[in-house]
Amino acid sequence: LYLLVRRKKNHGSRMTAQWTLSLLLSACLFRASCSAPAIPRPPRSLHPVRGFNNSGGSLSVDLPMALRVFSVDYHHVQAPFEIVLWIMLASLAKLGFHWSGRLPAVVPESCLLIMVGLLVGGVIYGVRHSAPPTLSADAFFLFLLPPIVLDAGYFLPGRLFFENLGTILWYAVVGTLWNVLGIGLSLYSLCLLAPGSLGDISLLHCLLFGSLIAAVDPVAVLSVFQEMHVNEQLRILVFGESLLNDAVTVVLYKLFESFLRMPSVSGLDVLLGGCRVLVVGMGGLFVGLFFGLIAALTSRFTSGAQVIAPLFVFLYSYLSYLTSEMLHLSGIMAIVTCAVTMKQYVEANVSERSNTSIQYFLKMWSSVSETLIFIFLGVSTIQDVHMWSWPFVCSTLLLCLVWRATGVLLLTAVVNKLRRNTVTFRDQFIIAYGGLRGAICFSLVFLIDDFPKKRLFITTTIVVILFTVFVQGMTIKPLVELLDVKKEKGALPSVSEEIHSRLIDHLLAGIEDVVGYWGQHYWKDRSVFTHFVCVCVCVCVCVHLEF
Amino acid sequence: MGSKASTLLREEEIEEIKKETGFSHSQITRLYSRFTSLDKGENGTLSREDFQRIPELAINPLGDRIINAFFPEGEDQVNFRGFMRILAHFRPIEDNEKKSVAVSEPLNSRTNKLLFAFRLYDLDRDDKISREELLQVLRMMVGVNISDDQLGSIADRTIQEADTNGDNSISFNEFIKVLEKVDVEQKMSIRFLH
Numbered sequence: 001l002y003l004l005v006r007r008k009k010n011h012g013s014r015m016t017a018q019w020t021l022s023l024l025l026s027a028c029l030f031r032a033s034c035s036a037p038a039i040p041r042p043p044r045s046l047h048p049v050r051g052f053n054n055s056g057g058s059l060s061v062d063l064p065m066a067l068r069v070f071s072v073d074y075h076h077v078q079a080p081f082e083i084v085l086w087i088m089l090a091s092l093a094k095l096g097f098h099w100s101g102r103l104p105a106v107v108p109e110s111c112l113l114i115m116v117g118l119l120v121g122g123v124i125y126g127v128r129h130s131a132p133p134t135l136s137a138d139a140f141f142l143f144l145l146p147p148i149v150l151d152a153g154y155f156l157p158g159r160l161f162f163e164n165l166g167t168i169l170w171y172a173v174v175g176t177l178w179n180v181l182g183i184g185l186s187l188y189s190l191c192l193l194a195p196g197s198l199g200d201i202s203l204l205h206c207l208l209f210g211s212l213i214a215a216v217d218p219v220a221v222l223s224v225f226q227e228m229h230v231n232e233q234l235r236i237l238v239f240g241e242s243l244l245n246d247a248v249t250v251v252l253y254k255l256f257e258s259f260l261r262m263p264s265v266s267g268l269d270v271l272l273g274g275c276r277v278l279v280v281g282m283g284g285l286f287v288g289l290f291f292g293l294i295a296a297l298t299s300r301f302t303s304g305a306q307v308i309a310p311l312f313v314f315l316y317s318y319l320s321y322l323t324s325e326m327l328h329l330s331g332i333m334a335i336v337t338c339a340v341t342m343k344q345y346v347e348a349n350v351s352e353r354s355n356t357s358i359q360y361f362l363k364m365w366s367s368v369s370e371t372l373i374f375i376f377l378g379v380s381t382i383q384d385v386h387m388w389s390w391p392f393v394c395s396t397l398l399l400c401l402v403w404r405a406t407g408v409l410l411l412t413a414v415v416n417k418l419r420r421n422t423v424t425f426r427d428q429f430i431i432a433y434g435g436l437r438g439a440i441c442f443s444l445v446f447l448i449d450d451f452p453k454k455r456l457f458i459t460t461t462i463v464v465i466l467f468t469v470f471v472q473g474m475t476i477k478p479l480v481e482l483l484d485v486k487k488e489k490g491a492l493p494s495v496s497e498e499i500h501s502r503l504i505d506h507l508l509a510g511i512e513d514v515v516g517y518w519g520q521h522y523w524k525d526r527s528v529f530t531h532f533v534c535v536c537v538c539v540c541v542c543v544h545l546e547f
Numbered sequence: 548m549g550s551k552a553s554t555l556l557r558e559e560e561i562e563e564i565k566k567e568t569g570f571s572h573s574q575i576t577r578l579y580s581r582f583t584s585l586d587k588g589e590n591g592t593l594s595r596e597d598f599q600r601i602p603e604l605a606i607n608p609l610g611d612r613i614i615n616a617f618f619p620e621g622e623d624q625v626n627f628r629g630f631m632r633i634l635a636h637f638r639p640i641e642d643n644e645k646k647s648v649a650v651s652e653p654l655n656s657r658t659n660k661l662l663f664a665f666r667l668y669d670l671d672r673d674d675k676i677s678r679e680e681l682l683q684v685l686r687m688m689v690g691v692n693i694s695d696d697q698l699g700s701i702a703d704r705t706i707q708e709a710d711t712n713g714d715n716s717i718s719f720n721e722f723i724k725v726l727e728k729v730d731v732e733q734k735m736s737i738r739f740l741h
Contacts, residue, residue: 420639421733489728495701496708496725502688503609504664504734510613511637512737513603516581 089120090371108473110223110374114466117378124379131383135376137443144369145440146321148219149332151366152243153339160236167415167423168240173277175241175407176214176248182403183396184210190395197389201453204260209457211252212445213400213464217438218242218332219370224436224473231486234427238434246332247281253444254328260449284330288337291320295338296345309354310361313346373439380442381462387455396460397467408432426483433476436468556627564628568635569653574739578634582627592624593617608687612667636663639736658723660735665722676717678702
């Protein structure tokens with residue numbers, strides 16, 4: 001460590017400070033991990049009869065027959081201490097990047113964080129000679145993912161999202177199915193061609209792998225697209241797709257997993273699986289709607305206790321997520337629906353300060369979560385369970401790219417006929433190229449039941465994630481510049497633009513009524529939507545009052 | 548096209564409408580069946596009452612003005628030709644049309660679309676949107692939630708942003724200039740089903 005610090009001093013003081021910072025942190029981290037119960041250390045005392053806590057955490061000054069003046073009881077605070085250290089590492093790393101000037105412009109934050117994670121993982125491995133702590137699937141799905149999705153749902157541009165909802169659903173459902181089946185079946189044919197090393201991977205395993213690797217990850221997409229300012233339509237298409245394909249991914253993954261456990265699979269089971277997609281998606285939607293409306297109702301009565309009003313937002317959203325996870329529905333859809341539903345009512349009902357608190361806390365939590373996820377991705381890469389197979393890994397990478405590209409091309413060709421604003425070729429390229437994989441695939445692959453080639457799957461998943469985040473993440477920004485993709489409008493619309501646009505919207509709605517055409521403007525027309533929502537809320541309130 | 552017997556559309560008329568408006572054959576026949584379904588009196592023309600019978604149009608804040616736009620100056624009836632002429636403004640601009648400069652400005656060009664929107668404000672057709680005309684439209688769109696003072700400030704701000712020659716009203720050119728960043732071609736288009 002000392003030598004590394006020495007060498008870095010030559011590269012300028014800024015880099016040094018940054019590196020020393022992170023190395024200092026890894027130092028305290030490894031010290032913490034060293035004193036973890038995993039490595040039993042011989043007690044330092046000279047009197048073995050003292051009766052120590054042999055779990056290896058306690059240290060005491062040995063004064064016979066006297067009070068312990070100074071003692072370190074690490075075991076007592078171990079769990080929260082380590083969590084705080086990780087969060088501290090994540091936050092300081094984030095600080096460090098933004099402090100280093102030019103670096104964030106070239107390399108996206110997600111890449112830098114993974115590299116820090118790799119470094120920390122390497123340090124821990126070097127010290128402990130065993131695998132560093134990996135990202136547990138439970139921790140990821142229950143604690144790290146919800147804040148990010150909640151933040152995304154709360155700040156979702158509602159109007160734009162609903163305008164493009166058809167296209168987004170088309171990409172999310174049909175596109176994901178296309179990718180899953182394509183990748184799964186191609187990998188299986190590859191396994192058939194190379195029976196030597198890959199012969200024992202069955203069709204179901206390939207399909208299972210396809211289902212988890214095909215899904216675009218909202219966390220990765222969000223972090224990369226946030227730094228590029230592409231036009232809002234493109235952004236909402238990619239982002240909306242990454243959010244909504246969760247339903248399909250969850251169902252397919254669980255479906256193939258249960259097929260693996262069943263002795264035989266019939267056609268009926270496949271059909272039931274198809275129905276399940278609908279149930280999972282719609283179920284998640286309704287759970288989210290339900291909690292969103294209850295949250296809206298609760299926010300009406302918070303005028304007495306303004307201070308805890310933000311808490312309700314978080315509690316209800318998290319509850320909706322947990323409920324749908326409990327019912328094996330799509331948690332992401334639930335939490336996004338909940339956020340979208342309650343946002344307008346909460347903003348109207350709670351005080352200005354509470355609104356600011358809500359927004360601020362959401363941003364903070366999601367930022368910390370995201371940073372932690374990427375760091376853990378890096379740390380978890382350092383393992384001794386890797387199994388490498390050149391043909392499998394390379395072909396998976398290639399297949400992911402190829403199937404996504406063809407999928408986007410075909411689907412867009414179909415959907416452009418029904419859309420008013422066509423999706424241009426440049427936008428299509430960015431949609432295909434921006435299909436980044438992330439931590440969701442990673443967690444899902446760990447959850448597979450153990451079978452001989454599981455390690456191969458884990459390695460391949462890690463390679464695909466790293467490839468998409470590093471290669472695609474780093475090159476997408478220059479590509480956007482090169483292809484001259486339409487950027488977002490810089491300034492807010494002026495008052496005139498707002499008013500005249502409103503006029504035009506009403507005008508177009510009227511013309512659509514004259515023509516008898518239920519187009520975009522019919523659904524967008526405020527009066528229809530708010531009328532519908534008011535009816536729903538009234539029903540809720542009335543039901544409430546009757547009890 | 549005056550009596551009940553000649554309610555069927557003749558081929559020559561379809562051709563003429565096609566040339567004038569740019570709609571396709573099937574679009575014209577489809578819109579014709581819509582026209583006849585609205586025409587309760589079955590006399591080949593639509594009156595204001597026929598439009599007001601459309602339920603969604605009745606709740607549209609600008610419903611009356613939109614209906615008015617269909618009727619030429621001072622008339623109370625609009626025939627199918629006039630109906631199509633107005634709807635032609637909302638046809639999407641095809642790519643090959645953008646390039647053909649030779650033909651006189653088509654009805655669905657950007658300028659003509661904007662002129663249609665402009666005319667919704669400018670009732671007295673003096674080619675200027677005065678403060679009162681703007682206030683009227685604002686009040687219609689906004690409803691009763693905003694006070695007169697606030698609405699007045701919004702109107703003043705809108706005029707101030709657009710007005711370049713200081714006459715406290717918005718001329719058509721100023722209107723075009725203010726909306727130059729807005730994607731009018733796509734906003735003001737309906738995809739008519741084939």
